[in-house]
Amino acid sequence: MNEATGATSPEAAVVSGSDLVDLVAQQLQALLSAGNYDAVKMLLQPVQPVDIAEAIGILPRTLQALAFRLLSKDEAIEVYEYLEPAVQQSLLERLRSGEVLELVEEMSPDDRVRLFDELPAKVVRRLLAELSPAERRVTAQLLGYEPETAGRLMTTEFIDLKEFHSAAQALTIVRRRAPDTETIYSLYVTDGERHLTGILSLRDLVTAEPEARIGDVMTRDVVNVRTDTDQEEVARAIQRYDFLAVPVVDREQRLVGIVTVDDVIDVIEQEATRDLYAAGAVQAGDxxxxxxxxxxxxxxxxxxxxxxxxxxxxxxxxxxxxxxxxxxxxxxxxxxxxxxxxxxxxxxxxxxxxxxxxxxxxxxxxxxxxxxxxxxxxxxxxxxxxxxxxxxxxxxxxxxxxxxxxxxxxxxxxxxxxxxxxxxxxxxxxxxxxxxxxxxxxxxxxxxxxxxxxxxxxxxxxxxxxxxxxxxx
CATH class of the missing domain: 1.10.357.20 (SLC41 divalent cation transporters, integral membrane domain)
Incomplete structure (x- = not known):
């Protein structure tokens, strides 16, 4: 289903999951080999980014970069975040320097950090130096936290409001910042020094009276985690409270980021894989x-x-x-x-x-x-x-x-x-x-x-x- 329109692709009407990916990959390889690039764009247009990423991963390496270049800019960024680390690295080697920089610049901070964790240190230093000052600062901040902690897992793309905002003002802020935010369903309230003071859902905001103060409709008892909290504890917190995201604070209770449920699913899979390897007496690796x-x-x-x-x-x-x-x-x-x-x-x-x-x-x-x-x-x-x-x-x-x-x-x-x-x-x-x-x-x-x-x-x-x-x- 197309996220924006709700439309379903012709292939998805008859197949789903891995069958759909295999079908797309086969057709993609045939069209790329024949040089029919317009047909490739039509083929991929209704397909979900996660399925496109998996299909590209199945292609021979010589065709992966070609298929990726045929995606639109916005779609390419989203697809890239779903690719396996090995495929991401391969594309970085095959894409031109300008394309790589644009791609890395537009990635969400948490996905960029996960990519950098997989790259050689020399490549990471070069990419960091070429990022814009704002993105470089955010990325360096996340890389400064210990691996497998909330700080390393979080994203800094969230919406924070003030208690004195009215519901109408808050909605205006949400509309303006939504395109650059990972999720808008959980909204956080901070004071002048960025201390976390409350939380409210988008539902609460939409149903509130336009003139109501955010401080009157928000929830003050906020479940949060620290930047040094282990990622397993973060996953358990989101699972326990059925959150879509959990706020991350520093030692002074200042809001520095959020961990979203999609990242937690990756953590659960990673930890389960490690436990299974350990149960089979296989040394943990990548x-x-x-x-x-x-x-x-x-x-x-x-x-x-x-x-x-x-x-x-x-x-x-x-x-x-x-x-x-x-x-x-x-x-x-x-x-x-x-x-x-x-x-x-x-x-x-x-x-x-x-x-x-x-x-x-x-x-x-x-x-x-x-x-x-x-x-x-x-x-x-x-x-x-x-x-x-x-x-x-x-x-x-x-x-x-x-x-x-x-x-x-x-x-x-x-x-x-x-x-x-x-x-x-x-x-x-x-x-x-x-x-x-x-x-x-x-x-x-x-x-x-x-x-x-x-x-x-x-x-x-x-x-x-x-x-x-x-x-x-």
Whole structure:
């Protein structure tokens, strides 16, 4: 749908989403290759900027700059902000110097800063020097904040009003400044020293009497974040209060910017990607270009954690070697080692996943950390009991010995309880230590329970043998 007119493109009438993008990309490549540039402009005219950006990203690099140059100036700026960082950098290399400067100059400050974060320092310094004084000052200000904080994420394009303005005067200000503002749905009220004193929505302003003072219709209790607030906290604030934007203040409570919901969605995706990588024991990198990275970079990101896990799994082999006398006496005990450590790993992974997600959404605080660990420990015991009903008779029958069945049953209960407890406790411990709880993820929990599970199993079997004087009854 066209944002301005509400019109729907012919392609969008029959396809949507990725299918539409693929169709546009195919037609775009064919028309560009044929040199039919007028048809390209007609093709792209009804398509949404985000879809155009994705379609351009699919094109061969030799055609990306050509397609981009055929966009109108305003549309090109909007499309550029949606492009992947790798495509943005590629276009900067292929566009002429004047085109690049005009493009970067017209970008919103927060999008410009994200672009600069991806560019080499030498290129950033050159582009900064060529920006207009006003844009250079704003960009330098945002770059001065710590990465992944509200200050680095915010935009300075917002509308602020004064308490003495009438509703009619405020509407005039909104109309005048709207073209240069990222959002007009949330309006902020400041005093003479730019201190944040209130907030009102566009709806409240439109429905207010024309002569009403802004100070009388605004809300004085304003939820805000500081420039040094972590971006995850900003995302949670917007999610909690269903905001379209949240104001950002400095240490003196002066309004310096706003973080909009579209930027928060990007943060949520970025943090979720990092947690998923950590859960798979993959070293965090630039998530956006992971699938464009060469194989050596991919291998380097994975080999570190794999090496740690290999060393840790070496303890499992050591435990088995230390208890070889038990295995020599009852060889069939070895057949159930994979079953026990696999079950323990799965239970531990389930518990760690639940707790890590609870920490991420902050829902675990309502239950309490200790109660959460006890709850998972009890769940592990119940799971062990339920599986024991099936596994022990099978182990007894398969091992042709009550000792094997008893060793498997006792160990299964102990391992599932221990795995669930460790899976819940270790992420909480990491979080308390100020580390990312996602690091204590499924591969690490599985490795830890492997070592502990084998030790518990073989020592249980050895104890049962001692109690029966070495007779595998």
């Amino acid at each position: 998530e956006d270009d992971y699938f464009q990275s060469n194989l050596l970079v991919v291998a380097r990101r994975r080999v570190v954690w794999l090496a740690v896990l290999v060393v840790a799994n070496g303890f499992t082999s050591q435990v088995i070697a230390m208890n070889d006398d038990v295995l020599k006496h009852v060889v069939l005990l070895a057949a159930f080692i994979p079953l026990l450590i696999g079950t323990g790993g799965n239970v531990g992974a389930q518990s760690s996943t639940v707790v890590i997600r609870g920490l991420s959404t902050q829902r675990i605080q309502a239950l309490g950390r200790m109660k959460a660990v006890l709850r998972e420990a009890m769940a592990g015991g119940i799971l062990g009991l339920l599986m024991l009903i099936v596994v022990v008779p099978f182990a007894w029958w398969r091992g042709e010995s009550l000792l094997v069945g008893a060793a498997v049953g006792i160990s299964l209960m102990a391992i599932t309880t221990l795995a669930a407890t460790a899976g819940a406790a270790l992420p909480l411990l990491f979080d308390r230590m100020g580390l990312d709880p996602a690091l204590m993820s499924a591969p690490f929990i599985t490795t830890a329970t492997d070592v502990a599970g084998v030790f518990i199993y073989l020592r249980t079997a050895a104890w049962l043998l001692e109690q029966t004087n070495g007779i595998a009854f």
